[in-house]
Amino acid sequence: MPKPTPQRASGAPPTDALIQALMEDAEAGALLVEPSGHVARSNPSAERLFGLGAAKLLGAAAADVVRTVVAGDDVVREAFRTAQGEREAVLQTANGGEVPVRVRTYRFGKPPWVLVTLHDLTQMRRMQQELRRHERLATLGQLSAGVAHEIRNPLAGIGTSAQVLLKRFEPRDERARFAQVILEEVARLDRIVTSLLQYARPRTPELRSSHLSECVDKVIALAADRIAQAQLRLETQVAPKLAPLYIDPDLVTQVMLNVTINAIQAMPTGGTLRFEVAKVRRKAPPRGPGRRADDHGARRAGGPGWIEYQQVRVIDTGVGIPRGVLAKMFDPFFTTKSTGTGLGLSISQTIMQEHGGSIAVDSREGRGTTVLLNFPLEKRNGERRQHDARTERPDAAHRR
Numbered sequence: 541m542p543k544p545t546p547q548r549a550s551g552a553p554p555t556d557a558l559i560q561a562l563m564e565d566a567e568a569g570a571l572l573v574e575p576s577g578h579v580a581r582s583n584p585s586a587e588r589l590f591g592l593g594a595a596k597l598l599g600a601a602a603a604d605v606v607r608t609v610v611a612g613d614d615v616v617r618e619a620f621r622t623a624q625g626e627r628e629a630v631l632q633t634a635n636g637g638e639v640p641v642r643v644r645t646y647r648f649g650k651p652p653w654v655l656v657t658l659h660d661l662t663q664m665r666r667m668q669q670e671l672r673r674h675e676r677l678a679t680l681g682q683l684s685a686g687v688a689h690e691i692r693n694p695l696a697g698i699g700t701s702a703q704v705l706l707k708r709f710e711p712r713d714e715r716a717r718f719a720q721v722i723l724e725e726v727a728r729l730d731r732i733v734t735s736l737l738q739y740a741r742p743r744t745p746e747l748r749s750s751h752l753s754e755c756v757d758k759v760i761a762l763a764a765d766r767i768a769q770a771q772l773r774l775e776t777q778v779a780p781k782l783a784p785l786y787i788d789p790d791l792v793t794q795v796m797l798n799v800t801i802n803a804i805q806a807m808p809t810g811g812t813l814r815f816e817v818a819k820v821r822r823k824a825p826p827r828g829p830g831r832r833a834d835d836h837g838a839r840r841a842g843g844p845g846w847i848e849y850q851q852v853r854v855i856d857t858g859v860g861i862p863r864g865v866l867a868k869m870f871d872p873f874f875t876t877k878s879t880g881t882g883l884g885l886s887i888s889q890t891i892m893q894e895h896g897g898s899i900a901v902d903s904r905e906g907r908g909t910t911v912l913l914n915f916p917l918e919k920r921n922g923e924r925r926q927h928d929a930r931t932e933r934p935d936a937a938h939r940r
């Protein structure tokens with residue numbers, strides 16, 4: 541191809557109006573390149589992709605615009621050489637950004653014109669990464685369940701034997717202390733194994749008509765010692781006249797307890813622990829393929845365009861959560877604590893999904909954290925769903 545010259549070729553491609561219409565409408569970026577190698581037309585998607593206005597694109601040497609990160613790679617020259625082409629590339633945009641794209645080229649007419657279309661793959665790459673991450677986590681869960689199962693029996697044997705030994709020694713005997721250490725460590729391992737199994741093989745919720753406020757009361761009772769020890773101020777606010785929900789109160793209590801213990805642990809130097817229970821209305825997301833099937837029932841409960849939930853907020857005034865942690869806190873085994881298993885939130889998330897609900901976190905570093913537990917209002921939304929809820933992402937690692 542000759543080096544492009546600044547003058548633009550006269551004449552128009554044969555299917556001008558058709559191409560114009562298609563380009564205007566296309567989600568992919570499209571550039572029409574005239575025989576001299578200059579851009580004759582661009583569409584809004586291409587302008588967004590390259591970060592250049594139509595005025596800058598028009599008349600520019602296409603090879604200068606469609607640049608990839610690979611030195612010497614000339615997509616446009618290649619396009620003039622072949623009738624049709626398709627490949628993936630990483631575009632270098634005007635502002636120094638890099639965008640993964642699928643490039644398709646079509647040569648037509650005599651002298652040859654070229655149409656270059658560019659599909660932004662950023663979103664798809666992100667989804668692929670997400671999918672791989674979920675697959676990895678699901679495998680990890682299954683694997684650890686297998687290991688946990690195998691560990692359980694020998695662990696029970698060690699525990700029983702240590703118990704027998706402990707009884708044989710005088711309390712003052714140093715060996716009794718060792719037996720005691722074995723017992724304590726066995727108990728710790730047993731807790732981890734139980735959590736692991738619970739994460740990998742959650743039990744089916746047994747739904748019955750219950751009030752969320754009852755679960756809150758139970759959690760406060762269960763955590764009373766810790767709350768007192770940490771010298772926390774306790775506040776609760778329950779909205780009046782909330783209808784009962786179909787939930788498994790034991791499992792929901794467990795979720796709230798996990799979240800509450802996290803909140804308490806986040807306030808080592810005191811603070812306020814607050815529980816709120818209320819009905820919330822949220823604008824329904826726009827209809828689209830990403831819409832969850834169970835939005836439908838809840839949508840009707842709040843009228844068209846609205847989704848209604850009962851929501852429990854567990855609020856702390858603790859250390860807050862740094863951005864990097866927010867993204868990973870629902871991953872199994874992710875913990876920032878020396879004695880944590882990192883399974884508390886993973887289990888909680890699974891339970892919430894089994895209830896057709898969701899868990900979300902909103903946090904400000906140094907100020908505190910709010911965990912939102914959303915329960916759908918209709919009974920059938922609380923029923924266990926068929927697919928493996930664990931492979932879904934949390935509704936939000938933070939409020940989005």
Ligand SMILES: Nc1ncnc2c1ncn2[C@@H]1O[C@H](COP(=O)(O)OP(=O)(O)OP(=O)(O)O)[C@@H](O)[C@H]1O
Binds near residue numbers: 880909
């Ligand atoms: N309220 C909170 N404030 C600050 N950080 C939090 C809060 N809740 C969770 N986190 C962060 O999220 C991480 C994961 O929490 P998760 O409950 O899953 O595990 P864990 O508390 O570390 O261990 P485990 O729950 O098994 O004892 C925590 O280690 C902590 O860093």
Ligand SMILES: [Mg+2]
Binds near residue numbers: 802880884885
């Ligand atoms: Mg925890």
